[in-house]
Amino acid sequence: MIRFEGVSKRFPGASAPAVENLDLLVPEGTTCVLIGPSGCGKSTTLRMVNRLIDPDAGRITVAGRDVTAADPIALRRGIGYVLQGIGLFPHRSVARNVATVPELLGWPKGRIAERVDAMLDLVGLEPATYRDRRPDALSGGQRQRVGVARALAADPPVLLMDEPFGAVDPVARGRLQAEIGAILRRLGKTVLIVTHDIDEAMLMGDSVALMRGGRLVQADAPQALLAAPADDFVAAFVGQDRALRRLALLTVSKVAEPGEAMGEPEIAAEASLRDALSTMLARGCTRLAVTGVPRILTLDAIREAGALVKVEPR
Ligand SMILES: Nc1ncnc2c1ncn2[C@@H]1O[C@H](COP(=O)(O)OP(=O)(O)O)[C@@H](O)[C@H]1O
Numbered sequence: 001m002i003r004f005e006g007v008s009k010r011f012p013g014a015s016a017p018a019v020e021n022l023d024l025l026v027p028e029g030t031t032c033v034l035i036g037p038s039g040c041g042k043s044t045t046l047r048m049v050n051r052l053i054d055p056d057a058g059r060i061t062v063a064g065r066d067v068t069a070a071d072p073i074a075l076r077r078g079i080g081y082v083l084q085g086i087g088l089f090p091h092r093s094v095a096r097n098v099a100t101v102p103e104l105l106g107w108p109k110g111r112i113a114e115r116v117d118a119m120l121d122l123v124g125l126e127p128a129t130y131r132d133r134r135p136d137a138l139s140g141g142q143r144q145r146v147g148v149a150r151a152l153a154a155d156p157p158v159l160l161m162d163e164p165f166g167a168v169d170p171v172a173r174g175r176l177q178a179e180i181g182a183i184l185r186r187l188g189k190t191v192l193i194v195t196h197d198i199d200e201a202m203l204m205g206d207s208v209a210l211m212r213g214g215r216l217v218q219a220d221a222p223q224a225l226l227a228a229p230a231d232d233f234v235a236a237f238v239g240q241d242r243a244l245r246r247l248a249l250l251t252v253s254k255v256a257e258p259g260e261a262m263g264e265p266e267i268a269a270e271a272s273l274r275d276a277l278s279t280m281l282a283r284g285c286t287r288l289a290v291t292g293v294p295r296i297l298t299l300d301a302i303r304e305a306g307a308l309v310k311v312e313p314r
């Protein structure tokens with residue numbers, strides 16, 4: 001768990017605080033995405049957690065412990081940190097990069113080698129192919145996978161990621177976001193991610209915290225943010241196509257109703273409503289049968305679920 005209580009930071013000589021009176025809770029085992037315009041204080045917020053920056057006021061606790069009372073070096077060993085693009089040691093092999101923290105912790109060689117291979121497997125890089133490569137022999141996406149493997153190597157309970165996929169091309173990015181998001185959820189890590197990519201926020205966040213000018217504007221589940229933006233700024237930030245985004249976050253099983261199939265095309269219970277809508281459009285029908293169960297999904301039900309497009313702020 002990461003908790004911010006009344007946290008403020010003003011850099012020397014700055015006319016306004018970079019972060020002002022921030023209250024935010026990231027529950028154990030969940031991912032929170034910090035999003036907002038450039039300069040709104042996202043990275044400063046993140047870097048106060050591992051004490052690369054110290055707050056002027058307020059309290060930050062990780063797993064109940066005040067970070068300002070911790071030794072910064074020991075603290076950082078328990079917190080994985082992933083940065084955009086940079087961050088890998090260019091003259092070290094992939095394996096040595098991943099082994100950085102276990103080496104610092106003095107793990108025996110055999111255990112480190114095992115751990116490196118397990119981590120490379122985890123992030124989808126075949127160990128035999130990649131462990132001896134240098135970072136410059138990898139694509140941008142592969143480098144970010146190594147960055148995640150390195151951050152997870154000593155099994156820290158908390159992970160901080162600052163625009164982790166910012167340097168990855170858009171095609172690889174979507175896959176990375178989905179894959180890494182699933183891995184972090186499966187491992188039960190508590191994660192704080194900074195991004196300016198609203199799709200990344202929606203895909204990876206259990207909660208999304210939108211900042212503006214150093215202040216928190218709204219923190220909520222992605223669905224809630226899309227359905228009920230707190231003000232015009234949030235509404236504008238989450239974008240015009242938020243009905244479609246919302247449909248992508250809802251599964252067929254959530255809205256299908258009891259009913260017997262009568263030859264309708266089938267849709268999987270775990271498919272998204274966005275996929276269901278595409279299927280209806282492609283097949284020219286307004287009803288789908290849910291595979292394997294006596295339930296029917298109708299266009300009206302999708303419409304109702306998507307009607308969350310509120311124009312006026314709450
Ligand atoms: N080390 C620093 N020294 C002085 N000002 C800084 C420093 N880091 C960030 N700032 C300023 O603090 C504000 C917030 O920056 P930052 O947290 O990096 O924003 P974001 O990550 O949302 O783009 C900006 O105005 C930025 O210029």
Ligand SMILES: [Mg+2]
Pocket residue numbers: 042043044194
């Ligand atoms: Mg930043």
